[in-house]
Amino acid sequence: MSDTSETGGASLRLVSPCSTSLGLGPAIEHIAQTAVDREINRRLPHEEIAELKALGLGALRLPKQAGGAGVSLSELFFVGRDLAAADSNIAHAFRNHLWQVEAALRQSEHPFHAHVLALAADGKTIGLSFADSDAIAAGALPSQVLSRIEWDDARQFYRGSGRKVYATGNLYNDAFVGLAVEARENATVQYVVDRGDGVECDDDWGGFGQKMTGSGTAKFNAVAIPPNQVYPQDPPAREGAAPWRFTFHQVYLTNCIAGVVRRIALDAVEVLRTRGRNFYHGEAEHPVDEPVLQAHLGRIRAYAAAVEAAIDRTIAALQAAWDSYGTEAEYDAVLAATLSAAEAKVVIDDLAPQIASWLIDLGSGSVVSEQGALDRHWRNIKVIASHNPRLYKERFLGQNLLNGRLPPTGAFF
Structure with missing residues (x-):
């Protein structure tokens, strides 16, 4: 390509x-x-x-x-x-x-x-240490990986153990952060664990797409945390602050899908230019001159441009929310960004897999070899999109229009 x-x-x-x-x-x-x-x-x-x-x-x-x-x-x-x-x-x-x-x-x-x-x-x-189980009940918040850290008097540091599933990126990260209860004071604290003894990240993620994100299991076995890497919690949010703090996560993932769609459009050009055979019932000797295939490439291009435009609208809303931080406009700006993120996800999650399928239509039997790995685009899109499925976004957006319902505030929306 x-x-x-x-x-x-x-x-x-x-x-x-x-x-x-x-x-x-x-x-x-x-x-x-x-x-x-x-x-x-x-x-x-x-x-x-x-x-x-x-x-x-x-x-x-x-x-x-x-x-x-x-x-x-x-x-x-x-x-x-x-x-x-x-x-x-x-x-x-x-x-x-x-x-x-x-x-x-x-x-x-x-x-x-x-x-x-x-x-x-x-x-x-830096990687995260949240959600120690993949069995989270409806309405429950994720628990912490190192639920308690115990003080080691002999060695003058804290120790903690835990296990994290779906530890995206932790295979490549240098440090890990999270919350835990400090046992002596029975108070919640924040910590930074450096990669080293007791830290093990397995490449055991079994998804059919996004296979190399490092989303396997992270294990922390009696890891040592120096006291100067244990900190108090953040202060409470100021009164009137916008409660939707996790829109970044969702916009980032949808933005990744938009990137895959751009790659599909680039690959589509290469597929048509290099395709050697046309069907006998085609209208041109060479596929690159086939009107129906040229039109199909144009469709891929147009839809890819629309996907990028949709996410650009949401990124602009998120930038406006960031710029409004601490001002009277913050609440409305952050809410607008959250709504825009949901709208973009509904549209892009729906269109992107279709565009990936159109790439195979364009190349037909010439592009289904595993050696080209063009199927990875559809698989990667679907795995990324599976984070916080669009079905819940669709329902919420409808309810918001009908009765003004506000978005959930947790990280998993």
């Missing part, structure tokens, strides 16, 4: 000007060129993720004076979409880290969040 398709002066590009200006273009292009090999051979992207860390991907939102690139929230999403177009596994693996940085930027004076930002500035990435 080429990284750009030039057609009569118009272009469809893998890498946006934003990623290019940040020096990420060559790395993203290389990731795109090697994505099929990783998919076929299940080669985990340790080297690729290490390079992105070294290039500062995990610190893009930090101010320049703090070791980052000082990009806007919108620009972060543009880079994330480029990366998802190259390989959605890698983009997905960074999601939890990028959210944790985003949360830390809001409270950078708090010692816990200052620690998170220092790790990001140092090129480290």
Whole structure:
């Protein structure tokens, strides 16, 4: 697949000007060129993720004076979409880290969040330690992995144990954060666990898509936590603050799907240009000259553009919500971003798998070989979309129009 398709002066590009200006273009292009090999051979992207860390991907939102690139929230999403177009596994693996940085930027004076930002500035990435079981009852909130941490008098540090399923990205992360009850004071605290003795991340994720996100089981076996890496909880939210704090997660995933759709459009150009045989009942000798196939490529292009436009609308709403933080406009702006995120997910989750199927229609029997791995696009889209299914979004959006019902405030919506 080429990284750009030039057609009569118009272009469809893998890498946006934003990623290019940040020096990420060559790395993203290389990731795109090697994505099929990783998919076929299940080669985990340790080297690729290490390079992105070294290039500062995990610190893009930090101010320049703090070791980052000082990009806007919108620009972060543009880079994330480029990366998802190259390989959605890698983009997905960074999601939890990028959210944790985003949360830390809001409270950078708090010692816990200052620690998170220092790790990001140092090129480290951070995983989460939430939800110790995959059997969560309806209406229940996820529990903590290290539910209690016990003080070790002999060695002067805390110890904690636990197990986390669906630990997206933890296979590649350098540290892990979460909440626990500090046993001596019986008080909830925040902690940072460094990768090291007692930390084990298994590559046992069995999904049919997004196979290399590192979403296996993370195990913490009597891990040692120095006392200077145990912190008080965040202060309570100020009165009147918008309660929808997790819209970032959902927008990021939908943005990843939009990246996959862009890759489908790029792959579609390559499929038609390189397809060698046409059906005997076609109207042209070569597929590239076949009117029905040209029209089908145009359909893929148009729908792909519509998908990106839909997520761009939501990203703009999320940027407005960020910009309103601490002002009288915050509540309405955050609510608007949450509604927009639900709308984009409903539309994109519905259209994206169809666009992936159209790619196979375009190539017909010429593209169904496992060696091309074009089926990965549909599989990856469906696995990403399965996080917080659109069915619940559809129901809520209808109820919101009918009676003004407000969105749920938990992370899983």
